[in-house]
Amino acid sequence: MKRSRFLVSLLAIPSLLVLVSCNKSEPAAGSGSGSPGAAKKLTIAFMPKSKGNSYFVACEKGAREAVKELGVDLLFDGPTNTDPAKQNEIVENWITLGVDVMAVACENREGISGALKKAQEKGIKVVTFDSDTTPDARSFFVNQATPQGLGETLMDEAARLCGEEGEFAIITATLTAANMNEWRKHIEARLAAKYPKMKLVDTKPCDDQKDKAQQETTNLLSANPNLKCVMAICSPAVPGAAEAIKQAGKAGVVKLLGLGLPSENKAYLKEGVTQSVILWKVADLGYLTIQTANAVGQGTLKPGAKTFQAGRLGELTIEDTSIILGKPFIFNKDNVDQFDF
Numbered sequence: 001m002k003r004s005r006f007l008v009s010l011l012a013i014p015s016l017l018v019l020v021s022c023n024k025s026e027p028a029a030g031s032g033s034g035s036p037g038a039a040k041k042l043t044i045a046f047m048p049k050s051k052g053n054s055y056f057v058a059c060e061k062g063a064r065e066a067v068k069e070l071g072v073d074l075l076f077d078g079p080t081n082t083d084p085a086k087q088n089e090i091v092e093n094w095i096t097l098g099v100d101v102m103a104v105a106c107e108n109r110e111g112i113s114g115a116l117k118k119a120q121e122k123g124i125k126v127v128t129f130d131s132d133t134t135p136d137a138r139s140f141f142v143n144q145a146t147p148q149g150l151g152e153t154l155m156d157e158a159a160r161l162c163g164e165e166g167e168f169a170i171i172t173a174t175l176t177a178a179n180m181n182e183w184r185k186h187i188e189a190r191l192a193a194k195y196p197k198m199k200l201v202d203t204k205p206c207d208d209q210k211d212k213a214q215q216e217t218t219n220l221l222s223a224n225p226n227l228k229c230v231m232a233i234c235s236p237a238v239p240g241a242a243e244a245i246k247q248a249g250k251a252g253v254v255k256l257l258g259l260g261l262p263s264e265n266k267a268y269l270k271e272g273v274t275q276s277v278i279l280w281k282v283a284d285l286g287y288l289t290i291q292t293a294n295a296v297g298q299g300t301l302k303p304g305a306k307t308f309q310a311g312r313l314g315e316l317t318i319e320d321t322s323i324i325l326g327k328p329f330i331f332n333k334d335n336v337d338q339f340d341f
């Protein structure tokens with residue numbers, strides 16, 4: 001019987017719940033031999049920051065590709081919109097179900113770490129992707145790019161668009177998400193080191209929501225009449241900010257760049273509202289996450305490893321405990337048609 005079906009059927013019998021949530025170091029009945037090195041069929045639980053975000057829909061596509069390739073069982077769940085409390089609740093459910101591995105994109109770096117540590121104490125392996133928790137609450141973090149590389153690319157591109165002078169503002173997702181906070185640290189360091197004539201006037205969260213990003217950008221435009229550039233560093237914020245700039249009649253006057261999906265920004269790029277968008281192959285991030293989760297669950301990827309053979313992605317570098325997907329790319333009105341996500 002497939003392990004996930006076995007677990008689901010156990011859930012129908014509350015008195016057996018205690019068995020399901022037992023420590024994974026003591027193999028539950030039906031879980032295979034558990035002998036080290038013997039490949040077993042794993043149940044991997046995969047959670048995006050939010051299911052309603054097209055970025056994570058693209059990520060899920062790649063995750064499912066790896067699931068098929070590796071023949072693992074997948075549990076996919078997450079909040080509909082950004083909701084850290086809901087993420088914790090889902091982790092608790094997965095602990096009760098006794099999954100083998102959890103892969104989580106964390107909305108609140110510290111807020112989720114207690115629940116993930118509890119999972120680890122039960123013998124469940126934990127990896128994070130896209131946005132990390134604290135290092136003691138997971139074994140590996142599957143990172144889309146180095147935070148320094150991303151932060152510097154964003155700042156250099158903003159400076160290029162502004163002729164290296166003037167005011168700019170940042171729209172971020174939430175103030176608790178580790179990925180955005182790491183990127184912002186490097187954006188600000190690059191600003192201080194290289195662009196003395198540029199000034200960051202404000203940073204506003206949009207909760208990873210397009211409408212909120214539009215509203216925040218509209219507010220920024222009226223509060224800062226000299227604003228030369230908006231940098232939107234979460235994917236729903238780029239089209240949201242574009243709509244605000246367009247409606248304010250400031251297309252091309254206030255430059256816009258960000259981290260976003262080609263499909264959500266194509267029209268604005270072609271109209272000249274958005275100048276540059278930076279991203280990685282999001283489906284590959286999902287694919288790599290499942291590859292990593294499986295290898296950690298099988299015990300073939302262990303702490304201290306320096307490289308990782310990630311299926312069709314080949315050999316990737318591990319920096320400390322972060323597996324790096326690769327270098328991001330920049331797209332604009334001339335090359336956006338080459339991308340299909």
Ligand code: RAM
Binds near residue numbers: 173233234
């Ligand atoms: C959003 C999410 C995600 C981030 C991308 C760029 O969709 O916040 O964490 O990596 O934007």
